[in-house]
Amino acid sequence: MCTSEQIQLYKQQGFLLLDSVFSDEEMDECCREYDAMFERATKRGDRLEATWKGNWKTDEERKKPSSILSIHNLQFHSATFTRMLVKPKLNDILADLMETDNIQLHHTKAHIKPPKQGSRFPMHQDYQYFPHAKHTMIAVFIHLEDVNIENGCLAVYPGSHKLGPLPDHGSEGYHFVDPEKFAIDNATPIEAKRGQVVVFPYTLVHGSYPNVSDIPRRMILFQLRAADDYSTKEIHISPGQGLMLRGANDGMEANLDLRHLHGDEAVASAKAASEFNEPPEKIFKDK
Numbered sequence: 269m270c271t272s273e274q275i276q277l278y279k280q281q282g283f284l285l286l287d288s289v290f291s292d293e294e295m296d297e298c299c300r301e302y303d304a305m306f307e308r309a310t311k312r313g314d315r316l317e318a319t320w321k322g323n324w325k326t327d328e329e330r331k332k333p334s335s336i337l338s339i340h341n342l343q344f345h346s347a348t349f350t351r352m353l354v355k356p357k358l359n360d361i362l363a364d365l366m367e368t369d370n371i372q373l374h375h376t377k378a379h380i381k382p383p384k385q386g387s388r389f390p391m392h393q394d395y396q397y398f399p400h401a402k403h404t405m406i407a408v409f410i411h412l413e414d415v416n417i418e419n420g421c422l423a424v425y426p427g428s429h430k431l432g433p434l435p436d437h438g439s440e441g442y443h444f445v446d447p448e449k450f451a452i453d454n455a456t457p458i459e460a461k462r463g464q465v466v467v468f469p470y471t472l473v474h475g476s477y478p479n480v481s482d483i484p485r486r487m488i489l490f491q492l493r494a495a496d497d498y499s500t501k502e503i504h505i506s507p508g509q510g511l512m513l514r515g516a517n518d519g520m521e522a523n524l525d526l527r528h529l530h531g532d533e534a535v536a537s538a539k540a541a542s543e544f545n546e547p548p549e550k551i552f553k554d555k
């Protein structure tokens with residue numbers, strides 16, 4: 269539950285920093301599972317590098333190596349992340365902010381900014397990556413350690429969510445807002461403690477600073493939407509999308525004929541699922 273002051277603040281500044289959503293024990297488990305997940309992925313040789321492409325780096329940034337390591341669909345890697353996703357305390361707060369009882373998963377991901385060379389994120393609106401008809405999408409940004417400007421905390425333009433979708437200055441499939449109008453140097457840093465959660469709508473202009481510290485900066489991001497919202501462009505479909513996290517989905521058909529996928533749709537879905545779990549050559553080798 270949110271207080272009316274929290275709701276007012278969220279509406280006015282476009283973000284809220286939340287305390288005690290997860291207990292210390294839950295954060296300990298989260299950090300253990302997070303590190304184990306990245307270790308498994310590294311051992312397997314998975315492709316993790318996710319620094320944004322496109323024409324957003326300054327000349328100075330282009331000269332230096334920079335990196336972001338990313339894993340998506342966390343709830344398929346460990347049940348710890350599934351439990352965090354469905355936590356009633358989190359979803360009750362979000363329901364107040366989103367003004368809906370019914371909350372659905374859009375997608376989840378984790379970013380590590382490695383020490384010394386953790387890339388910054390250019391200022392952007394998440395809207396450009398997965399536009400929705402009713403603009404209910406909300407980001408839940410969970411900090412796995414204390415963050416500040418030095419190790420790559422979030423940078424935001426408070427109130428920018430009220431501007432609605434802004435012109436896209438992105439390139440190569442990556443999106444960002446006008447770097448002159450929304451320079452990261454004029455943004456507001458959100459310093460946070462381990463376990464604190466920042467929530468913000470997908471129209472808030474945000475980015476994050478580079479990590480120039482000696483420690484990795486780890487985070488988890490959930491993107492959630494109201495059950496009656498829907499994407500206006502099918503540009504970001506991920507496994508588990510549409511899973512109900514709170515409330516009910518009035519629009520979900522219960523027709524028995526729709527209980528399984530059939531034909532080409534079923535083959536495509538099974539193929540996507542197996543590629544998602546294991547590279548196909550490995551599956552065949554094991555047989």
Ligand SMILES: O=C(O)CCC(=O)C(=O)O
Nearest residue numbers: 379389394474475476487
């Ligand atoms: O990891 C970060 O610091 C920022 C991530 C972000 O803004 C995004 O993925 O949209």
